[in-house]
Amino acid sequence: MLKLGVPSKGRLMEKTFDWFGDRGVTLRKAGSEREYAGAVEGIEGIELVLLSAGEIPRELAAGRIHLGVTGSDLVREKLANWDTQVSEIAQMGFGGADLIIAVPQGWVDVDTLDDLDAAAAAFRAKHGFRMRIATKYHRLVREFLRDNGVADYQLVDSQGATEGVVKNETAEAIADITSTGETLRANGLKILSDGMIHASQATLFRGARDGWDDAQRATFKALEAKLNA
């Protein structure tokens, strides 16, 4: 049996069901709306597991599920050397969102990472602490800023409503996911022109295949054939 992890609620789940449905694999929740069990039709040997999108990378890496649908941003954030632990099977064309860096619109002097770095240096000299960037994507943001040579900043954790932290003065800038930029603008923020960290979309991933038996390999082949048909 191959276990397929799918986000357990919301539009991501519905769109995933539609995406598989278009390819002849019917996924649905079993029983009542509240249950997290699922049923699969149109292919043998696959078991549907409904769980939080944020847990899917870890479960894939641990081998407790064999296939999983989640945002490509979450896999890159949560797994060290993600491409050695999981493989991308298909980019699914929905759930698109960009991980970006945004600063207050009033910072008319800051449009690029180079500006951000210079502003951070001056900010630290004036305020006595490193410029704070609020995010929940610590690994991705840190690696991006390191690769681009930005210094004198610190990351502060923000697990939700990140757009509001600047107004509350708990951070000076943010790194967050946005699809339209609407919420950012409403909160007086703007996106850096070269601050795109990762363009994320819903993606079907496969975990490492060592330990798979013949039946699992055959099931995966059959699924691949349907997806590529």
Added chain:
Amino acid sequence: MADLIGAQAQRILSAFEAAGAVNVEAAILQPASTLLDLYGEDIRSRAYVTSDPLRGEMMLRPDFTLPIVQMHMESRADPARYTYAGPVFRKQEHDESRANEFTQVGFEVFDGKNPAAADADVFAAIAGVLNGLPLRPATGDLGILMAAVHGLCTSGARKAALLRHIWRPRRFRALLDRFGGRIAPPPSRVALLSMDDPFAEAGPEVGLRSRAEVQTRIDALREDATIAPISSEELALIDALLAIRETSPNALSALRDIAVDMPAIGGAVAKMAARLDELSKRGVDVEHLDFEASFGRTTLEYYDGFVFGFYAADRPDLAPVATGGRYDALTAVLGQGRAVPAVGGVVRPDLCLSLGGVN
């Protein structure tokens, strides 16, 4: 295995004691805020962070430098030499084959009287300990590049920006290219500087960074736009300096050549010459000692002078067996104005053992 590594560590420690060092200890748990403030966010990807309900975020020490410097600045002993041995902890985010817990044995000298002699003492003590192992030493001197930047014919703001990024070679290069007019300023900056009222569409002021701070930076950018580019001659000298990769005597003569056109590095080059003399007096084979002007630019940003590493000649997979350097600026930061010139280095007994062990 642990016993064998412990025995190696003890041997190295004894050698450093014989070189006049006092054996000291440091706490494994260090306050995260001090380390973060010093090293920046990168330290989070290298050090294990844990938390304490009363003390807040703590880190498992990634090295001994910080606690040893703090201890020294409080004791106010001068001059002083310390040695220590104990485990340090490094998160490995990309390479599982690298150890995340290993022993370091260190030797640190706080002595401002004769920096060249102190540099040589540390290098010679470590080279002496490692004698017989198949290692290749590499050296560099960040003080020479810093002196070159200080000597550029350009504004103080541009020099400060370059000095801030000595340890980030890519950003340093990008800044140098822009200050030298090799690349055009970004269009958004050109547009900003041509506006009569930059704040016309700025919207309401939010956050801690005030409009006055934004204005200050715009003024700085306006001023910068009036400054002539760094000359191509000076850029070529910096390029020539950074490209030096030679035996120490050849590197020294190349640097002396550059110093003819760039007198600002004269003092730093003289210090290098003095150090080579001191090394030679201590029996180091300086004729064959490699010198790379760019060496040490990708380490954590606290070395600001002489830097060195010992690498296994036939084992490129192995982390450096010993590393060290001068960190005068760090003592100034931690000493709240009081700086003590300091130089030190660490040896990894586990790697010594894997290469046959020290005697």
